[in-house]
Amino acid sequence: MQITPRQFPATRMRRMRADDFSRRLMQETHLSVNDLLVPLFVQEGQQQRTPVPSMPGVERLSLDLLVQEARELAALGIPAIALFPVVDAAGKTDLAEEAYNPNGLVQRSIKAFKDAVPQLGIITDIALDPYTSHGQDGIIDEQGYVLNDRTVETLVKQALSHAEAGADVLAPSDMMDGRIGAIRQVLEQEGLVNTRILSYAAKYASAYYGPFRDAVGSAANLGKSGKQSYQMDPANSDEALHEVALDLAEGADMVMVKPGMPYLDIVQRVKSQFGVPTLVYQVSGEYAMHMAAIEKGWLTEAAMMEALVCIKRAGCDGILTYFGKRAAQLLNQ
Numbered sequence: 001m002q003i004t005p006r007q008f009p010a011t012r013m014r015r016m017r018a019d020d021f022s023r024r025l026m027q028e029t030h031l032s033v034n035d036l037l038v039p040l041f042v043q044e045g046q047q048q049r050t051p052v053p054s055m056p057g058v059e060r061l062s063l064d065l066l067v068q069e070a071r072e073l074a075a076l077g078i079p080a081i082a083l084f085p086v087v088d089a090a091g092k093t094d095l096a097e098e099a100y101n102p103n104g105l106v107q108r109s110i111k112a113f114k115d116a117v118p119q120l121g122i123i124t125d126i127a128l129d130p131y132t133s134h135g136q137d138g139i140i141d142e143q144g145y146v147l148n149d150r151t152v153e154t155l156v157k158q159a160l161s162h163a164e165a166g167a168d169v170l171a172p173s174d175m176m177d178g179r180i181g182a183i184r185q186v187l188e189q190e191g192l193v194n195t196r197i198l199s200y201a202a203k204y205a206s207a208y209y210g211p212f213r214d215a216v217g218s219a220a221n222l223g224k225s226g227k228q229s230y231q232m233d234p235a236n237s238d239e240a241l242h243e244v245a246l247d248l249a250e251g252a253d254m255v256m257v258k259p260g261m262p263y264l265d266i267v268q269r270v271k272s273q274f275g276v277p278t279l280v281y282q283v284s285g286e287y288a289m290h291m292a293a294i295e296k297g298w299l300t301e302a303a304m305m306e307a308l309v310c311i312k313r314a315g316c317d318g319i320l321t322y323f324g325k326r327a328a329q330l331l332n333q
């Protein structure tokens with residue numbers, strides 16, 4: 001038989017897939033607990049546990065319970081958590097002053113986490129939406145337009161209050177222009193030279209954030225108004241590179257692409273163009289749709305693990321995921 005080199009049958013792709021050992025040998029992407037970051041929702045009170053109906057398995061916890069949860073995550077090897085507050089109506093105003101209250105819920109939580117589980121990295125959200133009466137990520141004018149520079153002034157105060165409370169990573173998720181540079185400048189001025197900035201640099205105006213807005217209670221206040229005047233159009237890709245370039249120039253240490261699974265082309269472009277630490281947020285809607293199908297028995301948890309591996313394969317260095325604890329348990333087995 002005449003065999004043509006590098007063609008069938010000299011090359012049979014199925015040979016390497018034939019056994020577990022050779023499948024493991026040629027596996028290109030490895031998901032580990034080091035890749036998993038977990039978003040957590042904190043609420044006021046003691047022994048409070050409030051499920052989020054659109055996110056089965058996710059609960060808003062009071063700080064006493066959340067610290068226990070943080071201990072468990074650290075024991076599983078999760079490197080860091082991202083903290084999101086549920087703010088009562090009394091804490092929501094037009095100017096979002098509660099965002100930089102040194103004794104606010106987030107600021108108290110940071111201190112409690114750093115006392116109880118110092119090895120766990122604490123990422124805090126820099127954005128005003130939990131604190132505004134209208135649910136937008138910034139301060140608005142009479143027409144409802146989110147004012148960029150006025151908002152950045154407040155974001156800087158919020159960022160400094162988190163850094164002073166001991167946050168390891170500040171994560172501006174608001175998409176105002178110039179906020180990374182403004183925050184970096186004040187951190188340097190205050191000698192907080194090792195406070196990291198994770199910029200949500202390419203954050204899209206996505207319908208997949210719905211369950212999150214239920215969880216933090218901003219959905220009702222936001223009503224029908226969207227965030228398209230600051231978050232990106234899902235149709236755009238070059239614009240994401242422009243955003244990332246600016247945030248890196250302003251002093252971001254890491255960049256985020258958000259959402260995850262429908263945006264993996266963006267992840268790959270960002271990582272290959274800039275080669276900087278690149279994270280992905282597998283957002284609430286992605287979690288909700290997987291969990292809904294898993295609850296119905298239409299998908300299994302294997303689909304969720306597959307989604308995480310695929311997000312990693314696109315080139316990212318870490319994934320912020322509500323599935324993080326469960327995935328860590330499965331990976332540690």
Ligand SMILES: NCc1[nH]cc(CCC(=O)O)c1CC(=O)O
Pocket residue numbers: 125127128129137173174208209210211212213227282283284285
């Ligand atoms: N600063 C707002 C913020 N920070 C994280 C999320 C969404 C996260 C998720 O859906 O899991 C949002 C929602 C929004 O932009 O309205």
Ligand SMILES: [Mg+2]
Pocket residue numbers: 175176177178201243246247
């Ligand atoms: Mg930007």
